[in-house]
Amino acid sequence: MGMFDAVDYIVRELDGDYALLQRLDDPNADLKPVARALLPDSVSEGTRLRYEMMEYEIL
Secondary structure, eight states: TTTTEEEEEEEEETTTTEEEEEEEEEEOOOOOOGGGGGSSSSSTTTTTEETTTTEEEEE
16 A cells, blocks of 8 residues: 555544544454544544645545
8 A cells, every 4th residue: 555545533522722533445354543633623533534735634
C-alpha cells in the first residue's frame, strides 16, 4: 500500500482533543488516535472518514 492510497475509517470514540479511528478494511487493527484539529469540524462518533493525500474528508 502506497503512502497516498485512500484509507477509510470510522470514528469510534472522541476523547478530548483526539478521535480514535478504526480502519474499515481491517476491524481487528488497533484504533488510531488522531488530533481532532486534523479532522473536519463536524466529526462525531460514527462518522466515516477517508484519508487521502494527507487529508481527512467525511464520506
